Amino acid sequence: MTKKEEILKILSAKLRKILEASNLDFELLQELRIRIMGPFIVIYDGEEYFISERGGLEKRAELAYTIMQGDIKETLEYISSFSLYAYEDEIRQGFITVQGGHRIGLAGKVILEQGRVKSVKHISFINIRMSHEKKGCGQNILPYIYEDSRICHTLIISPPGCGKTTMLRDIVRLLSNGYKDHPGVSVGVIDERSEIGACYMGVPQNDIGMRTDVLDCCPKADGMLMMIRSMSPAVIAVDEIGKREDIEAIAYVMNCGCQMLATVHGASIEDIKNKPILRKLVEEKLFKRFVVLSGGKKPGEIENIFDERGSVLYDKKCVFG
Amino acid sequence: MVFFCKITGSLFILGAAGYFAYNLNQMLEKRNRELRKLYSILLQLKSEIQYMCSTLPECFRKLAKYEKEPFGIWLSVMAQRMEEKEKVSFADIWREELTHLYEESALGTEDIEPLKELSDKLGSMDITAQLKAIDYALLHIERNRSLLEEEMKQKKKVVVTLSLFCGFMTLILLL
Numbered sequence: 001m002t003k004k005e006e007i008l009k010i011l012s013a014k015l016r017k018i019l020e021a022s023n024l025d026f027e028l029l030q031e032l033r034i035r036i037m038g039p040f041i042v043i044y045d046g047e048e049y050f051i052s053e054r055g056g057l058e059k060r061a062e063l064a065y066t067i068m069q070g071d072i073k074e075t076l077e078y079i080s081s082f083s084l085y086a087y088e089d090e091i092r093q094g095f096i097t098v099q100g101g102h103r104i105g106l107a108g109k110v111i112l113e114q115g116r117v118k119s120v121k122h123i124s125f126i127n128i129r130m131s132h133e134k135k136g137c138g139q140n141i142l143p144y145i146y147e148d149s150r151i152c153h154t155l156i157i158s159p160p161g162c163g164k165t166t167m168l169r170d171i172v173r174l175l176s177n178g179y180k181d182h183p184g185v186s187v188g189v190i191d192e193r194s195e196i197g198a199c200y201m202g203v204p205q206n207d208i209g210m211r212t213d214v215l216d217c218c219p220k221a222d223g224m225l226m227m228i229r230s231m232s233p234a235v236i237a238v239d240e241i242g243k244r245e246d247i248e249a250i251a252y253v254m255n256c257g258c259q260m261l262a263t264v265h266g267a268s269i270e271d272i273k274n275k276p277i278l279r280k281l282v283e284e285k286l287f288k289r290f291v292v293l294s295g296g297k298k299p300g301e302i303e304n305i306f307d308e309r310g311s312v313l314y315d316k317k318c319v320f321g
Numbered sequence: 322m323v324f325f326c327k328i329t330g331s332l333f334i335l336g337a338a339g340y341f342a343y344n345l346n347q348m349l350e351k352r353n354r355e356l357r358k359l360y361s362i363l364l365q366l367k368s369e370i371q372y373m374c375s376t377l378p379e380c381f382r383k384l385a386k387y388e389k390e391p392f393g394i395w396l397s398v399m400a401q402r403m404e405e406k407e408k409v410s411f412a413d414i415w416r417e418e419l420t421h422l423y424e425e426s427a428l429g430t431e432d433i434e435p436l437k438e439l440s441d442k443l444g445s446m447d448i449t450a451q452l453k454a455i456d457y458a459l460l461h462i463e464r465n466r467s468l469l470e471e472e473m474k475q476k477k478k479v480v481v482t483l484s485l486f487c488g489f490m491t492l493i494l495l496l
Contacts, residue, residue, distance in 0.1 A: 009406055086376045091446070
């Protein structure tokens with residue numbers, strides 16, 4: 001199934017018709033924003049556009065098609081395969097991952113139980129983020145990840161939507177298949193949100209390499225320990241760490257002789273240092289490489305690469321003058 | 322010759338009356354069998370939702386593999402239409418396919434009615450409400466089946482007696 005089919009299949013009949021009429025290149029499509037009684041918005045090739053009822057890309061909101069309640073209801077039915085109950089845990093976290101690894105963010109009225117999020121009802125806001133498999137985008141980072149043919153613990157830092165997961169996926173693929181003189185190693189992926197491998201019925205939809213094992217929809221902290229015990233990987237990859245238990249599991253993995261490959265939200269190393277839970281990662285020099293991605297319009301662009309002492313190994317400004 | 326024709330005709334009439342009685346009994350038996358099957362399908366659906374958290378198309382596809390007609394077709398068409406995601410809501414698909422099931426099976430309207438009520442519940446976010454709705458449908462089906470089994474004992478005798486009586490009456494009238 002092509003990316004276009006994957007996306008059209010989860011949209012309501014009306015939105016499907018509009019997108020079909022728009023003749024968009026789905027490889028350049030980044031996001032679809034669906035808000036009740038709001039304009040239909042797309043993020044296309046780094047720019048925000050409003051889509052008119054006839055499928056035209058407009059810069060003025062008043063020309064856009066207004067999303068109706070029926071569009072949201074129908075879209076939700078398709079996203080969840082008519083089975084919202086099956087995605088209860090995902091909805092509690094605020095998103096569902098669909099076939100192809102596309103992430104569907106959901107927002108509405110939150111239901112609390114003893115102060116914790118139990119569920120979300122009256123879902124009125126949907127954000128569809130396209131998964132982009134960009135083979136080769138990790139090649140520029142790999143020479144910095146290897147140190148004397150040994151893989152270093154690496155943390156990729158970037159703001160949301162700047163290509164962390166895409167970058168991580170490609171690095172996993174390259175490490176797993178082998179890169180230049182470096183032989184391939186077994187990689188264990190803890191894919192909590194099904195975004196890295198985008199497994200559908202157990203089969204990874206993305207190319208994540210021939211020596212990669214995936215624990216799909218598994219909480220990161222539990223998954224890392226399970227993976228070590230069961231699959232003895234040389235490298236463990238996780239996306240978007242942030243909880244205290246994630247950090248504890250990472251420390252455990254590193255002490256087991258496994259190499260760690262992780263991503264985290266942030267704009268710089270300073271951002272990470274300012275977060276109480278994540279500060280330990282930098283201060284205790286758990287990671288040997290910090291890759292900071294640019295927050296600009298070009299996803300996957302490397303801003304800096306640092307080592308554990310904070311020495312700059314790569315700087316975009318120096319490279320481009 | 323006339324006597325022979327009368328005897329042959331009488332035998333035909335008696336045979337037809339017997340066959341009619343047999344057919345009616347078979348229909349009752351078939352409805353009973355289908356109610357049992359429907360009960361087991363709903364139980365399996367409930368456990369798939371409760372323990373496996375499978376989506377409805379997955380549940381229907383899985384159940385369809387093990388079911389014979391008319392339920393096999395009903396379940397696989399449900400799964401197929403839901404996977405196609407072609408401009409319909411679950412409630413519409415469910416109601417339409419229940420109508421087809423009613424036409425293809427020996428089930429009565431009173432057996433289909435509790436299933437129709439599931440159209441608003443199945444697939445919703447609240448898993449507890451869904452399971453309770455399935456339990457409610459199961460209760461109705463089980464009650465219908467108990468009633469049918471009680472009625473069957475009487476109905477079978479009545480049908481056979483009435484059919485044969487009608488046959489004999491026709492014979493007497495004709496002879």
